[in-house]
Amino acid sequence: MKRSVSALYSTYIIDGTQMDYTPAQMLEDCMPAAPGKDGAGNGEFDSIVDEIVDPAPRKSSYNAADIQEYLHRIRQIKGRARSGAASFPKSYTCRKIASALIPVIWRKGHFTLEDLGIDASWRWDCAPLGNMAAFYFSAEAAGRYLFGLNIRLDSYSFEKCAGETEAEFSVHAETMKDGKEDNEYDFFSEQENREIRYCWLSDEAKCGDTLVPDTASWLIYIPFDTCEYRLGDSLFEKAAGVSGDNAPEIQDPDYFIDCFEVVRELVEDGVIIAGATVGEGGLATAAAEMAGDTGICIDISGVERAAGETDAIRILFSEVPGVLIQINDEDYDYIDAQLLLQDIAYFPLGHPSGKPGFSVVHGNRPGVSDILASLIQGHYSEGED
Structure with missing residues (x-):
């Protein structure tokens, strides 16, 4: 008698090769305690047989002179579902996880990345x-x-849904609200001879997400992965009606951890006066939205040079996870020291203009980022040690 199949608990045969684990087994490795559900990899379900379907190759044609038009189109479709889950499942999934985690960095509270938990649904x-x-x-x-991020997975689910293919990841933390100040949440227990940490997380933002009108301040870009800038599975491809590029291969959790923890400390200490998440729509979309009525012209030549990338569109619209932070001019040296201490690449993009509008300067020319060139090139060519 034919048995049923389960997306989570069936074994998979892909391109003629049987996979070693079921999806449930791989996900439960990230859970504090395996649920021990019956049927997980024990032969209760028939195997699922499928094959890899690569995206159809196509030539892309776009013009760096049309940045403003691309931005306009992207902002019109931002937030809508797209098809990258099936075309680039690995990069899509890592991008979605990173995009769920980074916005938490701006919130009031006292926590680290390890204090967060994730619920996953497909x-x-x-x-x-x-x-x-x-x-x-x-x-x-x-x-x-x-697993690489050392973040616990608290739950996962799968729902069969005709015509819809997407994954969602929601982030949460155990909260403790008893009126204490931030610095009262850590204490040392001599009896247990270990540090006991209490974390808390508010729904309120610690800093704003639009530029403060201080023309002496700096806007700094920090990518949270060392991958190459690519346009596959991006809003830009959908908005411009092009395809054919690969997706960014987001796969450096150690580097993400370093970036997250340093930026989180800066937020919690009040050093960052405004911050925005670079995710859906890429760097250009985040910077344009952050500019607000204050305005800015960003110079991405340092990013191009460090990444060895001559295509400005890739730098501007690739959805490599990261952040934009605004800092006071007097804090620049402190930020520089903190980021270099952790071997984190960063890019000064410019100063608020004080006038509404957003524009871009690009081209592989010398600039303020040169001092970081060897450090950054090492990240992009070799990854994190």
Whole structure:
């Protein structure tokens, strides 16, 4: 008698090769205690047989002179569902996890990355060829990335959904609100001879997300991964009607941890006066939205030079996770020291103009970022040691 299949608990045979683990087994490696559900990899379900379907190759054609038009189109479609989950399941999944974690960095509270937990859910169209293979690799990427980030997975679910293929990750932390000040939450217990930490997380933001009108202040870009800038699975491709590029291979959790913890400390200490998440829509979209009525012209030549990238569109619209921070001029040397101490690449993009508007300067020319060139090039060519 034919048995049923389960997206989570069936074994998978992809391109003729049986996978070693079920999606549930890979995800439960990130959970504090395995739920021990019956049927997980014990042969209760029939195998799922599928194959990898690569995106169709196409030439892309776009013009760096049309940045403002691309920005306008992207902002019109931002937040809508797109198809990258099936085309680039690994990079899509890591990007979604990073994009869920980074916005928490701006909130009031006292916590570290390890204090956060994630709930994962997949709504998946199981019918098209290649989609179940894509789900398998999405679950695999989620398990590996969360394990590397040392973040606990508190729950996961799968829902079969015709015509819809996406993954969602929601972040939370145990909260403790008893009126104490931030610095009262850590204490040392001699009896247990270990540090006991209490974390708390507010829904309120610690800093604003639009530029403060201080023309002496700095806008700094910090990418949270060392991957190359690519346009696959980006809003830019959808807005410009192009395709064919690979997606950014987001896969450096150690570097993400370093970036998150340093920026979080700066936020908590009040050094950052405004901050924005670089995610959906890329660097240009985040900077344009952050500019508000204050305005800014960003210079990305340092990013181009460090990444060895001559295509400004890739730098501006690739959805490599990261942040934009605004700092006071007098704090620049302190920020420089903190980031270099942790071997974190950063890029000064310029100063607020004081006039509404957003523009971009690009081109591989010398600039203020030169001192970081060897450090950054090491990240992009070799990754984190």
